[in-house]
Every structure is written in C-alpha cells, then in structure tokens.
C-alpha cells in the first residue's frame with residue numbers, strides 16, 4: 001500500500017489542535033460530504049468519485065478515517081514548541097506498471113496538494129480558536145456515573161442533554177466559571193480537575209472545554225433545566241446529546257471506565 005507522510009508544527013496545545021481537526025469545514029472544501037459540522041466517531045464520509053470512509057478515531061491523539069481503498073490518519077504529538085501534526089495517507093493502487101505510474105504522477109501529487117491545503121486551513125482555524133471565548137462544562141462523576149442535565153431552551157435544543165456549565169466571563173478563570181455555573185444551575189459546589197477531551201469548536205469564535213469535577217457539597221437539582229440524570233458508561237452513547245457533547249462521548253466513557 002503506497003503511503004505518503006507530511007508533518008507540520010502548529011503553535012497551539014494538543015487539545016486545541018485536536019478540536020480544530022474536528023471542524024468539518026477543514027474537509028468540505030475538497031468535495032467531501034459529511035453528516036454534521038463536527039467529525040464524530042463512526043461518521044460516514046463520502047469523498048470525490050464516491051470514495052466512502054468511516055471515522056475510526058476522533059480524540060486527543062488525532063483523527064483517522066478508513067475505507068476499502070484509502071486510509072487517512074492525522075496523529076498529534078505534544079512538543080515543547082507546540083503540537084506536531086503528522087498526516088499519513090495510504091491507498092490501494094491498481095496493479096502493474098500503469099498503476100505505479102498513476103501512483104507517482106497522480107496519486108502522490110494529489111494527496112500532497114490536499115494535505116498542504118488542509119494543513120494551512122488547520123493552522124488558520126487554530127489561530128481563530130486561540131482567540132475564541134470558552135464555554136466550560138463539568139464532567140461530574142459519582143459512583144461511576146456522569147451527571148447530565150436536560151435543556152429546556154431554545155426550542156431547537158429543548159429536551160437534549162448537556163453537561164453543567166456555561167460561558168467564561170471576561171477576566172474569569174475557567175475553573176472559577178465552572179464552580180459558579182454549578183452553583184447557579186445545580187445548587188452544588190464542585191472542585192474542578194483536569195481537562196477531558198479536545199476543545200470542541202461551537203462557533204467560529206466559541207469552544208466547549210470540559211473538565212472533570214468532583215462534588216464537594218450539596219445534592220444536584222435542576223434549578224435552570226428540565227432534569228438531571230446520572231449516566232453509566234454504557235448509557236452515554238444512547239443519550240440525545242447536544243452535537244458538541246456527542247463528540248466527547250468516547251472521552252467521557254474513558255473517564256468513567
């Protein structure tokens with residue numbers, strides 16, 4: 001299987017680059033049809049010439065998509081100077097001299113051009129997201145279950161589930177915003193821990209950042225939402241999450257397991 005590699009250093013932390021990679025605007029310009037605005041594990045992608053790929057990885061280590069003839073991998077490595085982004089493209093070539101000729105003249109050239117353009121788009125998206133406002137979310141775990149809350153508004157998202165949290169106010173620390181939002185929404189005090197999964201892009205200039213959290217005081221009540229619910233790892237994939245939270249399900253499962 002011919003393989004092509006390209007790498008670039010992006011001046012942003014791994015969580016930011018991993019999140020930017022989920023933004024499907026990075027690939028739709030190449031004629032790839034995608035189910036939503038964010039790449040999700042298991043998504044079906046349809047590329048030019050009807051090439052079909054399934055997303056097999058979308059986490060802090062990078063993204064992968066694989067089909068019958070083509071595999072795409074983007075691996076992320078944290079370095080002292082930013083995040084190293086390593087792209088790997090491999091494909092099954094037509095046998096014989098004609099196949100080898102096509103690989104060298106068409107396949108490699110095309111793949112390189114696509115990788116270069118995507119790399120430039122990724123760097124630009126990371127730059128945009130660097131200035132983005134942050135919505136924090138709390139992954140509160142108790143007895144192996146995750147606390148989720150059901151939205152009551154707007155109409156388009158009423159009934160869907162999310163994690164407790166909200167926008168970080170100007171000048172506020174994300175961990176302070178997390179504590180404040182949990183008091184306002186649930187009437188509890190939490191202690192914020194480490195970040196879970198990538199920074200998920202919500203809009204051009206807004207990202208969702210989830211932190212593990214522990215209950216320090218109080219019993220959660222739905223003060224501003226329809227309901228709260230404690231979910232096991234096995235229940236996470238079946239919940240009607242907001243789109244950005246769906247992307248985080250594998251990372252939340254890891255947290256519970």
Ligand SMILES: Nc1nc2c([nH]c(=O)n2[C@H]2C[C@H](O)[C@@H](COP(=O)(O)OP(=O)(O)OP(=O)(O)O)O2)c(=O)[nH]1
Pocket residue numbers: 135136137162163164165166167202208242243244245
């Ligand atoms: N708190 C929280 N917000 C989330 C999650 N996932 C997700 O997409 N969001 C979005 C919904 C909102 O658009 C935004 C949070 O903004 P906000 O704290 O100002 O709350 P809001 O419900 O009034 O939302 P909005 O009117 O500003 O859109 O982030 C999540 O898990 N938790």
